[in-house]
Amino acid sequence: xxxxxxxxxxxxxxxxxxxxxxxxxxxxxxxxxxxxxxxxxxxxxxxxxxxxxxxxxxxxxxxxxxxxxxxxxxxxxxxxxxxxxxxxxxxxxxxxxxxxxxxxxxxxxxxxxxxxxxxxxxxxxxxxxxxxxxxxxxxxxxxxxxxxxxxxxxxxxxxxxxxxxxxxxxxxxxxxxxxxxxxxxxxxxxxxxxxxxxxxxxxxxxxxxxxxxxxxxxxxxxxxxxxxxxxxxxxxxxxxxxxxxxxxxxxxxxx
Numbered sequence: 001x002x003x004x005x006x007x008x009x010x011x012x013x014x015x016x017x018x019x020x021x022x023x024x025x026x027x028x029x030x031x032x033x034x035x036x037x038x039x040x041x042x043x044x045x046x047x048x049x050x051x052x053x054x055x056x057x058x059x060x061x062x063x064x065x066x067x068x069x070x071x072x073x074x075x076x077x078x079x080x081x082x083x084x085x086x087x088x089x090x091x092x093x094x095x096x097x098x099x100x101x102x103x104x105x106x107x108x109x110x111x112x113x114x115x116x117x118x119x120x121x122x123x124x125x126x127x128x129x130x131x132x133x134x135x136x137x138x139x140x141x142x143x144x145x146x147x148x149x150x151x152x153x154x155x156x157x158x159x160x161x162x163x164x165x166x167x168x169x170x171x172x173x174x175x176x177x178x179x180x181x182x183x184x185x186x187x188x189x190x191x192x193x194x195x196x197x198x199x200x201x202x203x204x205x206x207x208x209x210x211x212x213x214x215x216x217x218x219x220x221x222x223x224x225x226x227x228x229x230x231x232x233x234x235x236x237x238x239x240x241x242x243x244x245x246x247x248x249x250x251x252x253x254x255x
Contacts, residue, residue, distance in 0.1 A: 008025075013230075021220075026215050026219045028083075029079070029080070032089060033076060033083075035091050036078065058199050062203055065206070066206075070110055070113075070114065073119070074104060074123070080222050081127075101127075105127075118144065118152055120151060120217055121143070121224050121228075122151075122225075124222055143232075158214075161213055162209045165213065166205045169208055
């Protein structure tokens with residue numbers, strides 16, 4: 001890794017500051033982030049919609065969209081890992097990278113690793129470090145010693161925020177709905193949600209909440225991972241020595 005090319009200020013940070021850096025990373029690269037999000041999400045939405053109609057199971061749509069989060073997450077990590085070096089990926093770059101996600105532990109991420117509460121923190125190990133087998137397990141264990149607990153709290157917080165945003169979106173719909181048009185909010189909660197229109201409204205509210213929170217969740221886990229590596233590998237010290245060496249070389253050339 002060319003740590004001298006990082007566009008982030010490299011220094012050990014408190015965990016919550018490191019996670020907040022993920023939010024700043026999304027803010028400064030929102031165009032590339034949401035382009036990657038759309039490239040990964042739209043095919044899944046089409047697949048989920050087709051599957052829902054084929055088997056006539058309305059619950060299948062939201063289940064598939066939720067279960068395939070590890071697939072979208074890899075598109076986000078791909079873009080974020082380039083953004084920290086000042087590189088921007090377009091939709092075509094992300095689309096060409098999608099088949100390669102199966103070489104980054106995607107099958108595991110969608111099966112026995114799907115409910116891993118620290119998945120946003122350990123995903124960069126699977127996707128970016130190119131390790132296999134015992135080497136990857138040792139690497140993950142080392143990183144988790146100083147970051148797993150914070151990553152679990154990050155997952156817990158984002159789950160709750162996502163659910164709250166979903167219900168807030170539904171409530172907002174009923175607030176702006178003219179009086180006398182459609183059902184009331186309490187009727188929606190207890191009965192209308194089971195109707196086709198209610199299911200569509202719930203699915204759309206979930207999709208909006210997911211699109212707002214998941215990129216922030218992945219980015220915060222990624223910056224927590226970078227911070228842990230800074231602590232373990234002394235990136236800030238290495239950069240300081242390289243800068244010092246460069247200044248000494250410039251001074252010798254000037255003399």
